[in-house]
Amino acid sequence: MSHIGSYDERIKNFDWSISESELGYKSGDVINIGWYCSDRICEQGKGDKPALIWEGLGGVEKRYSFNDIRLASNTIASFLRKLGVKNEDRVCLFMDKIPELYLGFLAVLKIGAIAQPLFSAFGDESLFVRMDNAQTSAIITQRKHVGKVRKIIDQMPYLKHIIIVDHDGVKSLKDRETPFSLEKATPVEDLEIYPTKAESPSVLHYTSGTTGQPKGVKHVHYSLISQYLTTKWVLDLQETDVYWCTADPGWVTGTSYGIIGPWSMGATQCVMDMGFSAESWYRFIEKYKISMWYSAPTAIRSLMKAGEEIIKKYDLSSLRHLASVGEPLNSEAVIWSERVFGLPFLDTYWQTETGSMMITNFPGMKIKPGSMGKPFPGITAALLDPDSHELITSANKPGLIAFKPGWPSMMRTYWRNEETYRKKFINGWYIPGDRATIDMDGYFWFIGRDDDVINTGGHLVSPFEVESALLEHPAVAESAVVAKPDDVNMEVVKAFVTLKPGYESGPDLELEIMNFIRKKLSPLAMPQEIEYVDSLPKTRSGKIMRRLLHAKEWGEEIGDTSTLEND
């Protein structure tokens, strides 16, 4: 029997107090996610239960019980405190998916500081703009990534500590660098956990928009209420489940459902810190008997591409429940997974700002392949007319997805950017920026983004950020960046550039520019194609009309060109 039971029954008398009650929380109490994910599970008598089974390259394995993660997070927390890190300081976690990332996340929360996880593949420019916005006090990183921090350290006087978790003692440390070894540190049994309250800030995740710099999405400790219950009712984690969330905690899925959700339920989770290959993923499922698997459409389509023969080599019978997030899950992928695994991937829709699942397919519910599903109980979801912003009441009519604010994990603001935060609301609705339809049965169907943001492999890339970085390349005079369709990643970055005099277009320059962006921003932001053009389409006021270039890439109607400069 699934945790949710009947969806229709659940929505009738839903109240978030269901989650509060299960977590033993009452309004006004102290609520600290770090404590809920470790100490509380130990107090429930599950201290010896495996919490984290980690596998790195070459099959190196580390196992941590809930008592181990309690002690380890206490130990890191104590170390941070001794350095002078205090509540509400921003602490950046900039690591591969190593245990210290997961344990450090809990540690930061335990001292009331704000965890700022950043994807370890970010280049120095991406790292800088996010840390500069947050005025980050400390960063926890690895030796392999410290070079990127060193490149920008002089621009960050507010960054007091660079904590390196795998310093080998061979190379000398530089200014503000401090080594920390979890294995060598004396475990801290008792830690005074900072008494955070519901509205105390917890996590700062950065997300990209169409214009401007990345926005820091501020979440609070009360988000646990949503994250716990959605994990329970959608991911349906049972006491004996072995869970695998393939997301990196540098992104919101990796924290909401790769740390907070499963551990607040006392679930065992596995983490694989290796690059993708179909063989290694199937082997991982077989080896650790994964039963609940939460992944992403890009990964699923990559597995589809690898073929079905390979699946026969592995025993995947432990799988009992699959779900997906990050971008719309196409119906072919749902049908494929049902055929090869005997289980459909259930699509879940949410975003960094919502903090937890909003529209999803539920265990036991009739699945319509390609549909986003229905709103989670307690979530009021609707569609608004894109022009009038009136509520759409007829079925199958496209509109802007809209949510009534008030669910526990809703972002509280954009860090130091209240104005942009306010613009996310229209007529009392929160607008996530996506378009959809609702069918006669109340199922939502994704159409696309309502802006120019590129969703590549489930990650949002700002065209503005890439365009700005392109202009820093000596050969580039002007640039425009749009999404290009892609079979596996749904969308990839494509750049149109004009060159400065003296530079010649060609494949070598294209590769040079690609690598320039990859190192400066991230591999995700790297244009996978660069088209040289003589000029870019602009409005009469000089604004580049990305819309025209986007339409060309997608084979769509160009639409109104009355404002085009040279029409």
Place this chain on the structure above:
Amino acid sequence: MENIKDVVLEYVINEYLEDDEEELNYDSPLISGGIVDSFSMVSLKRFLENKYKIQIPDDKATPEAFDTVNSIVALVNSFVKK
């Protein structure tokens, strides 16, 4: 002709290796080892195509084919005109 193996190894070290202390050899796992991710693989493919004047079809550019310098060299050799 330059030794393809050494050219590819040197390119990977210069372009993708973040930890300058890490040692790579012809059999080091690049994709599964997290040194080159699926997005970066596109730039590595482009380098090989530019350098050796070949076209590698997308269905041949798999994570397995790009996982080591040796497997990359085998892939390149299958397209280079003898």
